Every structure is written in structure tokens, then in C-alpha cells.
Amino acid sequence: QKEVEQNSGPLSVPEGAIASLNCTYSDRGSQSFFWYRQYSGKSPELIMSIYSNGDKEDGRFTAQLNKASQYVSLLIRDSQPSDSATYLCAVGPSGGGADGLTFGKGTHLIIQP
Amino acid sequence: GAGVSQSPSNKVTEKGKDVELRCDPISGHTALYWYRQSLGQGLEFLIYFQGNSAPDKSGLPSDRFSAERTGGSVSTLTIQRTQQEDSAVYLCASSLTGLGTEAFFGQGTRLTVV
Numbered sequence: 001q002k003e004v005e006q007n008s009g010p011l012s013v014p015e016g017a018i019a020s021l022n023c024t025y026s027d028r029g030s031q032s033f034f035w036y037r038q039y040s041g042k043s044p045e046l047i048m049s050i051y052s053n054g055d056k057e058d059g060r061f062t063a064q065l066n067k068a069s070q071y072v073s074l075l076i077r078d079s080q081p082s083d084s085a086t087y088l089c090a091v092g093p094s095g096g097g098a099d100g101l102t103f104g105k106g107t108h109l110i111i112q113p
Numbered sequence: 114g115a116g117v118s119q120s121p122s123n124k125v126t127e128k129g130k131d132v133e134l135r136c137d138p139i140s141g142h143t144a145l146y147w148y149r150q151s152l153g154q155g156l157e158f159l160i161y162f163q164g165n166s167a168p169d170k171s172g173l174p175s176d177r178f179s180a181e182r183t184g185g186s187v188s189t190l191t192i193q194r195t196q197q198e199d200s201a202v203y204l205c206a207s208s209l210t211g212l213g214t215e216a217f218f219g220q221g222t223r224l225t226v227v
Binding site for chain 1: 144146148154155156158161169202204206208211212213214215216217218219220221
């Protein structure tokens, strides 16, 4: 059974600081990794995807992947109150696998003004 | 369409009735997923389609739940003899190939069983 683990939080970060969200996964062969943001009462929205070890930056967001440690993280710089949401980590199948995405239960992030 | 479309947006049904939830994926997406989310909870995987076939049915909670996909496009999730514990938001997502490609969600169907 593939597992994706996240700290449920809440994670409270002051406005303007860096928010760091972490995720570990069990399937060593996984090739694709995603971060979704979900506001209360809304459906998940894809914000980042990463496929290779290292960092990937998009605006205020940076995704970091370390396949050896089976660890993926999301950094949000200059955090804004509008970043307050639940962040879901999702992991794709092993290379050549035909399975779907496996989601973590999410981390609830609160940005304090 | 431009995005994943789900209907209805809201459904209130009486206990014991059958309901059908519909998902229209992004055009050209071969993979389609159904998830369920109860209030304040994470995403519960239900079923995954690759084309018209469902290689992974492991998440369906009971035999009252079934899903089909025809023509590699629209999918229907059917819940028979609904129970109050079936009340949740049912989310559909689609991705281009399903082989680890990005998945995009519809707005969900909020099901309330009274």
C-alpha cells in the first residue's frame, strides 16, 4: 500500500515569513510529485509539479525533491494571508506503473497577519 | 470543455434512494479519478479509470458504489440505497495519461443524505 505522509498541522506562520511544508512517501520508484492547495469549501488546485531531484521555483513557491530520502517539500516565500489553506502532497506511480495519484491528508497552513 | 465539469453541484437525497454523479473530464484526458472528501477530512480515493477500464477499484467503500466510464470520456458514479454516512463532497479529477501526469479537479458534487 503506497503511503504519503504529511503533518496535519495547523502550521502557523507570520505574514511575510517563509512557510515550509513537508511530505514523505513510501514508494521509492515514484517519478512524479505534486502540490495542491485547497481552500475551505473548494476543490484542490494544482500549484506545483516536480519530477527531478532538486529545486523548482515558480514565483513565491519552491518545490524541493529528494528521491534518495523519499522527501518532497514546498516553500512559500513572503507568505500572505491568502496563502492560508490546506496543502496536499500527491505522488504519482512508479515508472511504468498504471496507478493513479496517491494523496497525503494535507497540512493546514495559517498565515497570521 | 476547458476544465473538469461535475454535475450536479449539490444533491440532497433521502436515505435509501439511488443517486448518480456525473463527471466530464478535460477533453483528451485518458485518466479519470473519483475521490470523496468528508467535512474536514482528507481525500479518500474511490476509483481510477484509464480509458474505459478501471485497473484500481480498491477504494470503493461497499458494493453499493459503482462507477463506469464510456467512450473514454464521461464517467458516472452511482450510489445505491444511500446512507447518511455517504454524505460528503465527491470530487472528480482527470489527467492526460494517468502515468504520473498532473491531475485537475472539478468543483465537486456535495451530496447530502437526509
